[in-house]
Amino acid sequence: MTHVRVKGFKIFKDRHGRMRCYHRATGHKIDLTEAPLGSAEFLAQCETIRAIAVAQKEKGPRAGTxxxxxxxxxxxxxxxxxxxxxxxxxxxxxxxxxxxxxxxxxxxxxxxxxxxxxxxxxxxxxxxxxxxxxxxxxxxxxxxxxGLIAANYAKDVIPKRRPRDRAYANRPWSIEERDIVLSRAKPHVRVALALMMNTGLDPSDALKLRKDQIDGDTIWGVRGKTGEEVAIPVSPTLQAALDSIPVHEAATVLASSQGGPWTYNGFSTVWHRFKTGLEEEGLIAPGLTLKGLRHTVATTLREAGLDERRIADLLGQKTPSMARHYSRSANLADKNRETMATLEKENARRAKIVKPSAEKRQTRSE
CATH class of the missing domain: 1.10.150 (DNA polymerase; domain 1)
Incomplete structure (x- = not known):
């Protein structure tokens, strides 16, 4: 049997001994039972596929545009x-x-x-x-x-500002909301929220955090969105939450109720259902988001008097060199330890203020 070759097409025998054919550029297949190899029908299909490929290429972006x-x-x-x-x-x-x-x-x-x-x-x-x-x-x-364009013509275009009447997309959580959510959440959800609210980690980074990234009393990692290094001390509050994690075999610190790693969509679905229930009970105000916990950490520290640079260091917002030495990261961790201590003290101070106020309201209602 003469072996047929057609430019641009892959013709081969599969593992079952059947002949197959497809167009290399587009992946379009030819059914050789309907258009036998070398037949007029086969050659006609080859020409049709080529024409389609050329048309698609012409529709694509052109150079100089x-x-x-x-x-x-x-x-x-x-x-x-x-x-x-x-x-x-x-x-x-x-x-x-x-x-x-x-x-x-x-x-x-x-x-x-x-x-x-x-x-x-x-x-x-x-x-x-x-x-x-x-x-x-x-x-x-x-x-x-x-040399494809003379200048960056988008650089001087002024960004649009958030409309004044638009709600804060990821508003900070109040102390009351934090306490209510933690008290009502199931263990595998509670520890995930505690990790986010006591580190400022982005939700996706928190869910992906591996057990081997916690070395002693420090979380070492890289922020997924920007590739920036983070060195976050584990506060006593966070350590207590980590100690309460249900036993699981996943490589990640956090795991679902099934014992496997969380996916972002999976946790978001569970969180949305849980949050909606609390809103319907009137226990929390609308607008709580997972990313809002990151904003909460930043806001709390800013109101406590820390400068923006120190807050940025904790949140991994500084652009580091990929060749940063381990010692430099260690120094960053030491500085962040002081920052985390401030966050711990400020949260405790606010909680003390809120608790007596709640007790007074309860007494008046009685």
Whole structure:
């Protein structure tokens, strides 16, 4: 039997001895039972698939256009190293810009980007509009050294401000809300919330925290969103919560009621159901979020008089060198130990103020 070869197509025999064929570029398969190899039907399908592939390629972003610049940025190592959520958001922004992707590079300027920014704010909201601006700024920043564009035309576009009548997206929790939530939560949920509210860790980072990242009285890790190092001392309150973790075999510190690692979506679903129940009982006000616990730590420390730099160090907001020495991280942990002690004292002080007030209200009601 003569072996048939067709440029651009993979023709092979599978493990069951049956002949298979697919187009390498698109992955489109040809059913060889309906279009036998080498037949007129087979060759016709090959030509149809080629035509489709060419049409798809022509629809793609062209060089020298806005779409071409965005496509080039998505192929950079910088984009590949971003957090998964950030990459997903940037691709959504690119989808919004798709109708104007054929805009020639030579007509792009700051007024044009400002107009795009304004239109985005009306169609997809101020926050997404600012993300579109950020994406374009990154695209232009990486295209300049390659000589693909003259300047970063998004840099001088003023970001949209949050509307004054818009609620705080991740408002800080009150001491009362914290105590109520912890007292009503099931053990595997309670310890997760305690970890977040006593470290300032982002929820996704807290859920992924491994047991081997806790060395003695310090949590060592890297913030998933930015890759920044964190060295967080374990406070007495947090240690008590960690000691109460139900026994499980997962590699992560936290685990679900089934004993396996939490997924972010899984914990979010459990948290939403639990929170909604407390809201319906009137025990907490609407607006509590997991990310709000990170804001709570920052707000508490700021009100206690700590400067923003120290708070940023605890939350992992400083951009470190990838070659940071372990000793430097150790020094950071020592400084953060003082910061964590302040958080512990401030929470205790607020709790003492709240408790007598609650008792007085109870006495009056009686």
């Amino acid at each position: 806005l779409g071409g610049l965005i496509k080039g940025y998505f192929e950079t190592g910088h984009f590949a190293n971003l957090a998964e959520a950030t990459r997903r958001d940037y691709r959504k922004c690119a989808d919004f810009l798709a109708p104007i992707r054929d805009t020639p590079v030579h007509v792009i300027d700051t007024p044009l980007i400002a107009g795009i920014h304004d239109k985005a704010a009306k169609k997809i909201g101020w926050r997404r509009a600012n993300m579109v601006r950020t994406l374009l700024s990154e695209v232009f920043r990486h295209a300049i050294p390659q």
